[in-house]
Amino acid sequence: MTTYETVIGLEVHAQLSTRSKMFCGCPTTFGARPNTQTCPVCLGMPGVLPVVNRRAVEFGIRTALAFGCRVNDACRFARKHYYYPDMPKNYQISQYEEPLAENGSLEIDIEGGARAIGIQRLHLEEDVGKLLHEGPLETAQASLVDFNRSGVALMETVSRPELSSPEEAAAYLRAFRTVLIFLGVCDGNMEEGSLRCDANISLRPRGSGTLGTKVEIKNLNSFRNVQRALEFEEQRQALALDAGERIVQETRLWDADRGYTRSMRSKEFAHDYRYFPEPDLVPLQIDRRWVEEIRAALPELPRAWRQRAVAQYGLPPYDAEVLTQSRALVDYYEAALREWGPGPGARSERPKTLSNWIMSELLRVLPGDDERAIGTSPISPGHLVGLLRLIENATISGKIAKDVFQKMFVSGEDARTIVERDGLTQVADEGALVQVIESVMAANPKAIEDYRRGKKEAKGALVGQVMKATRGKANPALVNRLLEDKLSQT
């Protein structure tokens, strides 16, 4: 059996978060009633003309710069023709020979280190509408078109065929999504179709210098599907090659429910898109000063932040990865850390304590895991730090703190207010604790006997009893010390 090398390239379509569409002023809100966000332009009515959305161009340039692409001095739109009822003009305004930007790369972190994956080109285009079928497609008696999405600004980014496994493809897509979210150019919401992915995959005998015949897979709309579909296709092609078959150049559709790819059209039936320069738009001249302004305003990118968080804050790489799932989360983390201060010593516990609380408490209770959720958190970075300070100065225990956190989440109050009102301050009054300990000891003679016979873990049970009697408010360290004193007496 031959061993194969897998070669994958990804084309990612990202909906830009511009308020209006690519070539008209219609709003882009997701989920509006069908055909309420349309105008003659995005409905492709006779005689109407497109006008380029400057903001979309800015977002394209911002992304291009983040990937280190060359932003071309001039770019041009082109018409791409094919008949489909969700595309009102039966051509899509896209870019062909003269894209907005070319030649960049995206660094991905994979097992064994980092790799830069080449980005061939980045261009702007318009989205199409959506078809709604009456029942399943195969048996539908009618289909309706919703043109709300028609004309929404899309950015297509084509990677070079440099990904060598389905895992790498998924890693690329994850890294890509995070960069876009950090740049604020796309919300990255894959369920709503803000980010869509097509993949080209081919196999070749290991060590071969030439590329094998590629197959394009469409409809990859989650990280999991990208990986599953490519794994399936990798195996399908390997089996075919082993059997001496030739791979047919074709487009295949990923069926996520059934877990396989199926042929959509072969090369012979491939569309001839009859591209030609869009005569309704003049070539876009990109002002270098504008590009430099955009470059100067680029935010810190997720990978750079992760590296800094590991080196400067001492965060484990895993925590840094989780926090960079969204720009808002990083902003939240940074705001909280600023509020709290770096903490004593070179290896302060604060950065890690903070990420623990965000990851295990905050993200658990927030609905979803996207940009919007953290923005609506009822616990502000300042409030979270307020809570952590109470633990740090031993006002409350970590266990009580979790209850306080829940109350804060519900009421939006700060930690101190809740702790004081509910009387949750740790009992640190030795006299009061000694009384509790004595009554616990009186009630548990067996445990004391066990302890004195050398069964040291019996002490834990007694500590638990004391904590229970104080409803968790006792300072555990103090309880331990007082209990040991008592047990060593007599």
Add this chain to the structure above:
Amino acid sequence: MHQPIHELTDAYRRGDLTPTAVAEDYLARIGALDGKVGAYLTVVREQALAAAHESELRWRAGTPRGPLDGAPVALKDVLCTAGVRTTAGSKMLERFVPPYDATTVERLQAAGAVILGKTNMDEFAMGSSTEHSAFHPTRNPWDLARVQGGSSGGSAAAVAGGLAAGSYGSDTGGSIRQPAAFCGVVGMKPTYGRVSRYGLIALASSLDQIGPFAQDVTDTALLLTAVAGYDRRDATSIEAPVPDYAAELSKGVAGLTLGLPDEYFIDGMDPDVERAVRQAIEVLKGLGARIERVSLPTTQHSLAAYYVILPAEASSNLARYDGVKYGLRVAGRDLIEMQSKTRAAGFGAEVKRRIMLGTYALSAGYYDAYYGKAQSVRTLVRREFAAAFARVDLIVAPTTPNVAFKHGEKEDPLSMYLNDVFTIPGNLSGIPGVSVPCGFNAGGLPIGLQVLGRPLDEARVLRAAYAYEQATTWRSRRPDLS
């Protein structure tokens, strides 16, 4: 009342005429005579009278909106009018009512013009005789057996026949200038980008330009001024100030150098046309213009390049008519059949011919040989004009090689295409051009003199046309429709 707009508005000012009386008179003439001419596809009687009434109130109050207030005009049915069906001369859009106005229409309404209706045209502006209208032919008011040209034939015939005081058309390869020449009226194609194309149903986007038809050059200037200028809804419209074209008309041609292109006097052209044009040039010389021969050798390839670029763009622009969203829909068992049947039934033969030509020209493997090559020719044409305009101020030439031909005379598409041989280079290069009447042939049919100028130099083009017009009396002759 059948007089130029500037005379009508003078009469409004004096109180001798009212916009309502004039509108009523035009509507009555349309009712009585348009059965013969067939200039209109749709007449908007009530709207016209309402607009005329408002104009009348403004004139009475001494607050007219300008020189077009109360002017009864007609629009080629390729300009979208909100609430009024806009057919582009096609079955495909027979019942299409746009929810929006073309920028030109908005500007005319803002200027107080009274829109009488929508005029007949070759389907989707493809043709030179208006015989390709899906609805009915239009007849030349000078000789009802003959065509009045096209594709803006209805707009030209309306002005020539006294069925509108002025009108608008679109010119992709001569579709304003050629019918103006055939009808003995003035017709102008401005610089590409001078008038917004927003709301103009596209034929070939890189060639289409809206322009006016008028009874004289003064009206042409007024009608152009009203609609010219940058529009943010048209990315190809030019951001340059619009001069008051009428104010510059009387500057004369003394001291101007006029280029006479060798390639515009060809074998097979009507000798009466050549004679009339050469006489016109003598008139201009007599007015103080200097005449210089220029050479535009790529002219001979213009037609070939045009008939690649135009169908290519048209095949793309017309792809949207598929029965899914608006316009005609012929039911089918499935989507593909519905779309095929709709397009088979909705488009006429000439439209189908050009869609096929254009689809072919843009196909993979043929693009460079056809579309790419045609664009190279276009660049050459543009350069040749630029080189010529470095030496001369204007170029004068015949508008067409022949006078109006008979209905059905040019059944072979190629002989029809040849009619535009002198007007197409102006579209390929984007320069402005006007056709002004310069006499009649032996049979009494009008002949047009074409004046071409540098990009955005409409003022000088109109100035020369005006000087010529004022030195001659051709415009006093009118066709008799009674």
